[in-house]
Amino acid sequence: MGKAPANESSVHDVASVDELENDDVSVLDVDGEQIAVFELDGEYFAMSNVCPHQGGPLGQGRVENGCVYCPWHGWQFDIETGEHVQGDDAVPTYETFVTDGRVYVRK
Amino acid sequence: MDHTVIDGEWHSGESGADIREYLSDSEFKKNEKEGYLAGPEEWGPVQWDGWDRSAGGRTQINIHSPGIDDAEDVDAIREQLGIDTVVFSPGQFRMTTIPAQDKQVPYMRAFNDLTVDRFARGDGTYYAKLYIFGDHPEESAAEIERYGDEDGIVGAMITDVGPTFPMGHKSYEPIYEAAEKHDLPIILHSTTGIVPGFPIAGMQPKNFAEFHTLGHTIPKMWHANSLIVRGIVEKYDVDFGFWEGGLSWIPALGERLDREYLERSSEFADLSQLPSEYLSEFYYGTQPLPEEATKMVDVVELIERADLEDQIVYCSDRPHQDFDAPAAVDNIEKLSDEQKLKIFETNAKKLFGI
Numbered sequence: 001m002g003k004a005p006a007n008e009s010s011v012h013d014v015a016s017v018d019e020l021e022n023d024d025v026s027v028l029d030v031d032g033e034q035i036a037v038f039e040l041d042g043e044y045f046a047m048s049n050v051c052p053h054q055g056g057p058l059g060q061g062r063v064e065n066g067c068v069y070c071p072w073h074g075w076q077f078d079i080e081t082g083e084h085v086q087g088d089d090a091v092p093t094y095e096t097f098v099t100d101g102r103v104y105v106r107k
Numbered sequence: 108m109d110h111t112v113i114d115g116e117w118h119s120g121e122s123g124a125d126i127r128e129y130l131s132d133s134e135f136k137k138n139e140k141e142g143y144l145a146g147p148e149e150w151g152p153v154q155w156d157g158w159d160r161s162a163g164g165r166t167q168i169n170i171h172s173p174g175i176d177d178a179e180d181v182d183a184i185r186e187q188l189g190i191d192t193v194v195f196s197p198g199q200f201r202m203t204t205i206p207a208q209d210k211q212v213p214y215m216r217a218f219n220d221l222t223v224d225r226f227a228r229g230d231g232t233y234y235a236k237l238y239i240f241g242d243h244p245e246e247s248a249a250e251i252e253r254y255g256d257e258d259g260i261v262g263a264m265i266t267d268v269g270p271t272f273p274m275g276h277k278s279y280e281p282i283y284e285a286a287e288k289h290d291l292p293i294i295l296h297s298t299t300g301i302v303p304g305f306p307i308a309g310m311q312p313k314n315f316a317e318f319h320t321l322g323h324t325i326p327k328m329w330h331a332n333s334l335i336v337r338g339i340v341e342k343y344d345v346d347f348g349f350w351e352g353g354l355s356w357i358p359a360l361g362e363r364l365d366r367e368y369l370e371r372s373s374e375f376a377d378l379s380q381l382p383s384e385y386l387s388e389f390y391y392g393t394q395p396l397p398e399e400a401t402k403m404v405d406v407v408e409l410i411e412r413a414d415l416e417d418q419i420v421y422c423s424d425r426p427h428q429d430f431d432a433p434a435a436v437d438n439i440e441k442l443s444d445e446q447k448l449k450i451f452e453t454n455a456k457k458l459f460g461i
C-alpha cells in the first residue's frame with residue numbers, strides 16, 4: 001500500500017473505505033480484466049480475479065492465513081505476492097492505496 | 108478453429124427422495140417414504156458417505172448441488188463455461204451403496220424414469236445416459252431395451268466400483284447384447300462412496316486425498332484388463348468409455364497386458380491384436396486431465412503414442428469438486444486445433460451418435 005494521487009489514468013476507484021471492510025472483497029472490471037480487491041485487517045490487496053488454473057473466480061475464494069483459496073479447486077495463492085504456494089502459477093497482483101477515504105488500485 | 112463444446116459428463120442433481128417419487132409400485136413407494144427414519148428425509152436408502160470433498164470448505168463446488176432438477180437448470184453455468192451441449196450422467200450413482208439388494212432394481216428403474224423425464228431432452232443441447240447396475244445384468248439389459256431407442260438417451264453408465272465381478276465376467280453379457288443391439292456405449296464411472304467391494308474395501312485410507320487418488324483409477328484398470336483378457340472386446344461390437352480415471356493408467360496397463368500376452372497368450376481369449384491395441388479403441392473422458400506441474404506426464408505425447416486422438420471426449424464432471432472447465436483442454440499448449448476439435452466435438456458425436 002502506498003500513497004498516490006487518484007487522478008492517473010492507470011488508477012482505478014474501487015470503493016469507499018466504509019464499503020470495503022470486515023474481510024470484504026470487491027471485484028471490478030478494469031479495461032475488460034476482472035480484479036479482486038480484498039480487505040484484510042485494514043489492509044487492501046488486489047489480484048486478478050481469474051485463477052491461472054482454469055479461470056475460477058478468486059474473489060469468491062476463502063481467505064485464510066494470508067492466502068486466497070480458489071473456490072473451484074482450492075489452489076492456494078499468497079494474497080500479497082500472488083504466488084501459488086504449491087506450484088509455479090502466480091496470479092498477477094496490483095498495488096492498492098487509500099486517498100480521502102477511498103480505496104484505489106493501480107494497474 | 109471453430110468448434111462446439113460437447114460435455115460428455117455433467118451430473119444431474121437428484122436426491123434419493125426425488126428418485127423415490129418415480130417408483131412405480133405405489134405401495135412400495137409409500138413404505139419407502141415411511142421406512143427411513145434414521146436419516147434425512149431426502150436420502151432414502153442412498154446414504155451419504157461422510158467424505159469432506161471440499162478440503163475443509165476451501166472449495167465450494169458441491170457434489171450434490173441442489174437445484175439441478177431438470178436439464179435446463181444448468182443453462183446459466185453451462186453458458187458461462189462456454190459449453191454448448193451436455194450429456195448428463197446420473198447424479199446418484201452411489202446407488203450401489205443401497206444395502207438392501209432387493210431394492211436396487213426398482214430404484215434403478217425409477218432413476219431411469221426420472222432421467223428420461225427430466226434430462227434426456229434429445230434437443231441438440233441436452234442428452235443423458237441411463238443408469239445400469241453391474242450386479243443386476245438381466246434387469247440392466249431390460250433397462251437398455253426399455254429406453255435404448257429414446258431420443259435423448261445416448262449411453263448407459265455403470266458404477267464400476269461396487270459390482271462383484273470385473274466387467275469381462277460372463278454375467279455381464281446380457282448388458283453387452285442389449286447395448287450392441289441399441290448401439291449404446293457403456294460408460295464406466297467410479298464412485299468414491301464407501302462401497303463394500305473392490306477396491307474400496309481394504310484400502311484403509313487416512314483421508315479423502317489418499318482415497319480419491321486411487322478410487323477412480325484402480326477400478327478402471329481392473330475392468331479394462333478383464334474386458335480384454337476375457338475377449339469381450341472381440342465378441343461384442345460395443346463402445347466402452349472410461350470416465351474419471353484420467354489417462355495415465357492406460358500405458359501402465361498396456362505394458363503389463365502385452366507382457367503377459369506375449370508370455371502366455373493361451374490364457375487370453377482369442378485376440379486379433381495386441382492387448383494394448385484394444386486400449387486404443389476404448390473411449391476416455393478427459394477429466395481429470397494431468398496438471399502441468401506433473402512434469403512426468405506429457406499429455407500430448409501420451410495421446411499420440413497411445414493413438415487416442417479419436418478416443419478422447421471432453422468431460423466437465425460438473426458439479427463435482429474436481430471438475431474441469433473447457434480451459435483445462437484449451438490450456439494444453441501443444442494440442443493442435445484439430446486435436447481440440449476432436450476432443451471437444453467430433454469424438455463425442457461419434458461415441459454418442461449425436
Ligand code: FES
Nearest residue numbers: 051053054056070
Ligand atoms: S480454477 Fe482455480 S483452482 Fe482450478
